[in-house]
Structure formats: structure tokens, C-alpha cells
Amino acid sequence: MSSVTPSESSRIQGSDLAPLHYKPFSSHEHYQQVMDAHRKLLESGFYFGPIGGLEAKALLSKEEPGTFLIRDSSDRRYFFTLSVQTVYGTRNLRIHSEEGGFFLENDYQNKEKVPRFDCVLKLIMFYMGRGRDVQLTVDGASKESMETIYLMDSRGIKTPLELLKPLKISPSSLKHICRRALNRTGQGEVQQLPQALRDFMKKYDASI
Template sequence: MTCHSSDSSETIENNRRSETESRAVETDQSRVASAMRDLKNTGWYWGRLTANEAKEILADSPEGTFLVRDSSQRDYLFTISAMTAAGPTNLRIEYADGKFKLDSVVLVKPKLKQFDSVVHLVEHYVKLSRTSCKPGQGQGQGPGPGSGPVPLGSNNNVTVQLLLTKPAYAATPSLQHLCRIAINRSTRQVRALPLPNRLKDYLTDYTYHV
């Protein structure tokens, strides 16, 4: 018969907890690093940029123009700066439990979708915004419940919507990158295309539509 002291059991439990926490940290670091790689491929990630600098960049841009930058607040990693009907606005991106979502404190909607990457998050809202802007559809009327632009709040009793339709590029994207986006929009079966493996690798390195 083997007996374990309470100190021994506590040590084992602490070790397990430490291992779990360590794995969680590694997962977070890996997820954020992957998100950063995707962002750097977009062309509309501006890195370290202040809110005022983002405002100047978006000045005179049409509604729906947007960019992503590093957040100036410690509790957040990234911020979306976008032109709305009321002028430029900034919306922080939360990261928790391995997922990214829009700042739920600011938004009207209580439940927000979560995503594995920042680019996937932006892609989702770009799709909703572009759908709502199609002829024949009213402002904010997407293809189903909970779709359409995200309401940010009211300005003079008029609801201000978050529209993301046109990225503001930090530099002119290459023709190859634009072609990659166009191909991604038309098919998800890149590996089945009659292309050299090197080109397939390039296409699958960035699988987004924006």
C-alpha cells in the first residue's frame, strides 16, 4: 500500500497546473505569431500607427475605407481604423482564449463572432459590408439574421454603421498578391489547379479574399 502526503499531492497538482498554463502560453504565442504573419501579407496592416496618423490617412476617403494597426492600448493587440458616415473611427480587436473578436464594450451587438486570425475577422466583416452595399439591399440588410454592417452607436439619433469595403494599403500591393486574392475568391481547391507546386504554395500561403 502506497501513501502520498498532502505536500506530494499538492506538488503534483501544481506541476500539472504549471504545464497547462505553459501550453496555453505557447498556444497564444503561436496564434498571435500566425496572425501577425497573415497581417503582414495583407498590405493594409500599417504596424505602429497612432489614432491621429490613421485619421490623416483616412481623411477624404470614402466610407468603408479601413486599415489595421497596432493598438496603442496595452490590453489590446490590434485596432481597426475605418471611415464611417460620421468620420474616422477606431475599433479595437480583443484577443482571448485563442480567438480574436471586435471590442464588445463599444459595439451595440452583445454577441460577436470569434475568429482564429485577425485577417479572417476582417474578411468576415468585409463580406458582410459588401453584401449590404449591393444594389437593391438596404443599409444594414445582409443575407440573414445578424448580418450586415455592425452598429457602432448613435450620432444625432442616427445609427453609425461599421462598413469595411476598401482597404487602405500601406504600399501598392504586387500584381501577384492581387491575383492570389482573385483566385482565392473563385476557388477553395487551389491544390487541384493545373499549376506548378511553387505557385500553389504561394497561393495557399495566403488564403483570404481581402
Template sequence: MVGGGACPQQESAQIIYPVPAPLAPPSRYRLFKGSERQLVERSVVTLQASGFYWGPLPTKEAHAMLEREQIGTFLVRDSSQGNHLFSVSIKMESGPVSVRVLFLKGFFWLRELFSDCPVKLLELAVEKCQHTPLRCQNGIQLTLSRPLRRTRILSLQQICRRCIITHHGREGLAELPIQPALRRFIEDFPFKI
């Protein structure tokens, strides 16, 4: 065959079956697009770095874990309701309660507080609760004081990072004479909690 464009005999005899499109992984969350998707992905990474994000922990187990903790201790977990991403379970005087974190128009909401980062939102909630509790629609007052981490003992680097952020704030990092590697470590998780 000269200059032919036909396939060799062996390949042309091959039967090609239509391949169905792969199934999307099961998800109980709505689909996010563009910047909203990036925000949610970044938020999950930040929550995982926090040490107090417990993933798909059932409500009953979260409440059992918090039962023996101090009042105000909280953890973040996946919401058991499909139209919400996260829930915060908190040890209250009356026992553990869970509150959904709303995600609306690019912001995470916990009562009247909001932020584009769930860890920053919880940091704001802890600061606010030092003065006044958060009020729920049903009259329950929420007090958040400290997270329940998967690992209770922080590394020396984590303790130093928290101390630097507490004393200098996120805004003050640029002015500190610290090595680039340390600066990156602090900027990876620039939160007080």
C-alpha cells in the same frame, strides 16, 4: 601537475562578476504562452503580408490618412491601449473612427464576429458589411469595404491569388491543377481582401 583538475594559474586569477539577467524588451502587451503565443506570432506575420497592417501608427495619423479615403476604407494598426493588440481604423461618413480588436480565448473579435486569424476576421467583416453594418455598443454602425494598403498597386501575382481565392475558395485549392510553387504562394495568404 599530473592528472590534475585545477585550472591553469592565469584563469584562476580571473574575477567573475555576476551578470544581471538581460532586460526583457519593452512591451506593452501581456505575455502569451504556448499555443496562444504561436497564434499571435502567426497573426502578426499574416497581417504583415496583408499590406494593410500599419504597425504602431498613432490614432491621429491613422485618422488623417483615412480622411481622404472612401467611406468603408480601413487599416489595421497596433492598439494604443496596452491591453489590446490591434485596432481597426475605419473611414465612416462622419469621419474616421477606431475600434479595438479583442483577443479572447484564442480568438480575435470585432463586435459579434470572431476568428483565430485577424485577416480572416476582417474578411468576414467586409462580407457581412455588404449586407448589414456592424453595430457598436454606442449605436455607431461600422461599414468595412476595402483595406488601405501601404502599397496601393498590387502585384500581378497578388491579383491572381485574390482572384483564385475569390472564385474557388480556400477549400477548392486542393482540387486545382496548379504547380506546387503557385499553390504555396496562394496558401501563404489565402484571403479575398
């Protein structure tokens, strides 16, 4: 296992997460994985950073079930939390982070192994509709509801997870909308773009 410098084990450099999170990284690769995930979340438009559970509830309680956001976890053992509005109210699900990837906590009665992803956005896309096959609107919402999946929230309560639409901090720029659209059509189109645009596309490879 590769070594990790002290600065890597205690903070994400240049991130609002730095003074609040002390979860050690298992390797430099794990550190880099979290860094990359954080950079993409900053581009997403639905990453709210260091807000707490009560603030997330205030934002989501006015929204339809299935609306969600990503924020920094209030628990120092985790980096990110998925807050989602359900028919039972706002629920918070901790996003676990290990060298093997990001994952959510499974229902204790479900013995199936939960899938892991090298990026938080890929995790979200999976639960929105099983990956890139999902039909998404311009706003990043899924056109059809997926089958109900039960996971455990931060209080250990079995929660029906349905992710339909991200809550945006502000309207997406035209450039970002076009980037998401190109990501939906596949990377073949991207190779024909000028280098500056290809670099822009690399910063965000999701369709939500």
C-alpha cells in the same frame, strides 16, 4: 493549459509589436495564433504597423466612408486596432485577442455574442460581407454595402461599422492580385499548382 515561455509572454518575435506590447498569452497556442495573424497581415497590404490614432485619422480622413486599415494598437492591452472612416469621421475599434480568437467589442445594448475568428483577416472578411460569399473587386473592395452593424470604438462610443475597401500602403503586386483571385475561386484550383506556388498561397488565404 500549456505553458508559455517568458519571451512569448512579452513579445512577438521579429515584430514591430515587440517593444510596445506586454499583454500575456494564455497559452502557446494563443501565441502561435497571434504570430500567424501578424504574418498574414504583413502580406495584406493594408497593415500599417506602429502608427497612432492621429496618423490613421490623417490617412483615412481623405477617403470615402467604409475605407479602413489595420494598425498596431496604441493600448498595450491589445495587439491590433481596426481604424475605419465613417460618416462621423475616423473611428478606432480595438481587436480583442484571446485563445478563442479575435473579435470586436459589441454594442452594450446588443446581447448577442460577437463572433470570434482564428485570424484577423477572417474577422475583416466577415464584417465586409459575412465571409467568403461577398463579391469583391480586384482592389479588394466589396461591390455591395452590407447591413449596418453597431460596435463599440476605443472611446466606448457606439459606432456604425461598414467596411467596404482597405486602404493600401502601395499598389498590390500582380502575384498578390492573382493569389487573392484564386482564394476567391476556392482551394481546388490551388492543388493543381506547383509546390512553390502552393507554398506562396498558404502564406495568405484571404480574398481581400
